[in-house]
Amino acid sequence: MTLSIKNIINEKVKDKSVFIRADLNIPMSDGKVTDFMRVERLVPTIKYLKSSGAKVIICSHFGRPEGIINKDYSLKPLINILSKALDSEVKFTESCTGPKALKAKGSLISGEILLLENVRFHKGEATNDIQFAEELAQKCDIFVNDAFSCSHREHASLHAITNFLPSYSGILLNEEITALQSVLSSPSKPVAALVGGAKISTKINIIEYLMTRMDYLIIGGGMANTFLVAKGFAVGKSLFEKEAVEVAKSILEKSKKYKCEIILPMDLVVAKKFEANIDTQIVSSDMIPSDMMALDIGPKSIDKMNAILKNIKTLLWNGPLGAFEIEPFGKGTFSLAKVASDLTEEGKLITVAGGGDTAFALNKAGVTEKFTYVSSAGGAFLEWLEGVQLPSISVLSNN
């Protein structure tokens, strides 16, 4: 997929009102932010706009308030967080449209930053309503999409708004696309994808797409069990998806046609229950005891998969290889993460990761900074891996 999207850093923005769609949908627990990655990733574009003399208007959603004003989903707590990250004052307006918003936008002076309240407090956002988009665009001169992680949504602040303003990508959006293209469009070969996570059913399309592009597909996590069943093995009490066994069989078959080698775990760490620090055993993948469940890949699998990492030039990583949240089931994920990040540091491997739990797992492994790129996106990253053209990216490239 080649895209020609105009980047904001090539444009004159001085004294212009720039509407930037950000993704401030950051994980919070008990009112506290648990991961600042999305805020940190946004800083370069905003700092660039500010220092170039633009009037910066930040728009984002938070959670899924479904078109209803709900203070639990207010972006107010983000004022201080953003202000700290940007080392600058951040103004706020309690609605992203209407008289208050117009006044706040209109009274900005160059270099000032305004945060709009949650755009999903309005029904028009999710319906991609053209009139709502026009209201968002009022008193703005330029639109910047810096929310790759939202661009699988055809929403007004990402999509319909491009009808009203000249539209550009931000620095983060550009980075995300460049990283994904480096793995999927013209990667240094051999190239492998490591796909983990619990369910094969949510990743069938990804596996089918990646199979046509990868030399190796390393499969771990709960979904590997479904493949083991497809190969005729008994998996004891392990999680697997009965209804996906036929699909797994056909994937194993088709992989031959595409000359993509599928690597499944050859041994596994099993336990009677999914519980911290419970007794474990290491068994061959075709010898899982009937009263036990697989919770991580075993040492032989780790060695084999690490050997593949040493042989390839590009790695795409999506999903953990085991139940890494609980000790001692993170060994597989952490060991491969360490080898991948060491190879990256040595300049021998390009490593791009993303989607859902992945950033969390790699953070826990302490390798995020060492990977070539770890995406800030969940769903959008996964849809891109299915070969889907994200609507709010396509609309930019048509612009």
Ligand code: 3PG
């Ligand atoms: C995300 O966290 O995946 C993005 O912010 C998009 O959120 P959504 O899944 O609620 O559209």
Ligand code: MG
């Ligand atoms: Mg999502």
